[in-house]
Amino acid sequence: MKILVTGGAGFIGSAVVRLAVERGHEVINVDALTYAGCLENLDSVKDNPLYSFEQVDIRDRPALDDTFAKHAPDAVMHLAAESHVDRSIDGPGDFIETNITGTYNMLEAARAYWVGAGKPEGFRFHHISTDEVFGSLGDTGMFTEDTPYDPRSPYSASKASSDHLVRAWHETYGLPVVLTNCSNNYGPFHFPEKLIPVVILNALAGKPLPVYGQGINVRDWLFVEDHADALLLVLEKGVLGRSYNIGGENEARNIDIVRKICGILDEKRPKSTKYEEQITFVEDRAGHDLRYAIDPTRIRTELGWRPSVTLDEGLERTVQWYLDNEDWWRALQARDGVGKRLGVKG
Numbered sequence: 001m002k003i004l005v006t007g008g009a010g011f012i013g014s015a016v017v018r019l020a021v022e023r024g025h026e027v028i029n030v031d032a033l034t035y036a037g038c039l040e041n042l043d044s045v046k047d048n049p050l051y052s053f054e055q056v057d058i059r060d061r062p063a064l065d066d067t068f069a070k071h072a073p074d075a076v077m078h079l080a081a082e083s084h085v086d087r088s089i090d091g092p093g094d095f096i097e098t099n100i101t102g103t104y105n106m107l108e109a110a111r112a113y114w115v116g117a118g119k120p121e122g123f124r125f126h127h128i129s130t131d132e133v134f135g136s137l138g139d140t141g142m143f144t145e146d147t148p149y150d151p152r153s154p155y156s157a158s159k160a161s162s163d164h165l166v167r168a169w170h171e172t173y174g175l176p177v178v179l180t181n182c183s184n185n186y187g188p189f190h191f192p193e194k195l196i197p198v199v200i201l202n203a204l205a206g207k208p209l210p211v212y213g214q215g216i217n218v219r220d221w222l223f224v225e226d227h228a229d230a231l232l233l234v235l236e237k238g239v240l241g242r243s244y245n246i247g248g249e250n251e252a253r254n255i256d257i258v259r260k261i262c263g264i265l266d267e268k269r270p271k272s273t274k275y276e277e278q279i280t281f282v283e284d285r286a287g288h289d290l291r292y293a294i295d296p297t298r299i300r301t302e303l304g305w306r307p308s309v310t311l312d313e314g315l316e317r318t319v320q321w322y323l324d325n326e327d328w329w330r331a332l333q334a335r336d337g338v339g340k341r342l343g344v345k346g
């Protein structure tokens, strides 16, 4: 299959590109290379004839039309987005433009191309979204695909808007779409402003390990390579017009994630004091959602998919990857805003 992947230079997009090429798909990576984009994530495929790159901003509709015409893809996997909740609190404008207007442009460019090509039967537009559109849970309950949308941050509201647009383009124009809503990812190539890489890298640097609020916020952690595998499965086997929740079956409180990472580092990079002693509780994120949890019944029963990596195994692999790839993360730490405290505006 020839797949046009947007956001392929990002954390999850690059995992999708690497896996798709490994499985023999042709991939066109469409990415604007914002502060979060990193072509080094694709070093392992950059010389593969199945891979090509187009530096295109999804806010630029004519450039998208040209890209569709040039490559004539069989399918689209749309991951390009502004993705950091803390940045959305400080500067929501980019989130509205890329996540909402950019998705609108992608839908219109894909529709024009699909109609022009005679509405090929197998064409798919796969929109990749987040479980954050469902809002925040209390101590119990799980998000199903039928949970009402209740986004609470500029990031999740912009992603919710994009999900609505994608469904509307299916109902109104018949565009063949599938959607996925996924829980928090972690793993290799995670940009060094998100919780898990921040903790690993601050620990190694002897800096405080910042834990927002009391550290009791719960996320359902999914290893990024498992997510990429699920996304390719939904693209190929998902029912048109349907959404699938994807979770890691790995719920954990932030403080417990931080302690686990400290324990792994105590083993792998021992020093005279325990890494846990660097934990520092800091002012909470504005409007911090308490708990997310995914009910994975649909993807499990309809498509037979389950995550393969446990939290302990995934964290161990992730810490080892950061220990082995210092050149990669050092270069990114110099980028705009990385390492600064963001997202505390009330």
Ligand SMILES: NC(=O)c1ccc[n+]([C@@H]2O[C@H](COP(=O)([O-])OP(=O)(O)OC[C@H]3O[C@@H](n4cnc5c(N)ncnc54)[C@H](O)[C@@H]3O)[C@@H](O)[C@H]2O)c1
Residues within 6 Å of the ligand: 006, 007, 008, 009, 010, 011, 012, 013, 030, 031, 032, 033, 034, 035, 036, 037, 038, 056, 057, 058, 059, 078, 079, 080, 081, 082, 083, 084, 098, 102, 128, 129, 130, 131, 159, 181, 182, 183, 184, 185, 186, 191
């Ligand atoms: N990270 C998570 O835990 C998570 C969980 C569920 C869903 N998602 C969704 O998965 C997708 C990818 O997330 P990620 O964590 O890999 O994000 P990321 O921030 O690591 O990567 C985003 C990529 O999109 C590109 N991009 C941004 N704006 C663009 C624009 N206007 N035009 C073209 N390219 C642009 C960036 O250059 C970057 O390469 C997003 O849609 C996100 O909402 C992420």
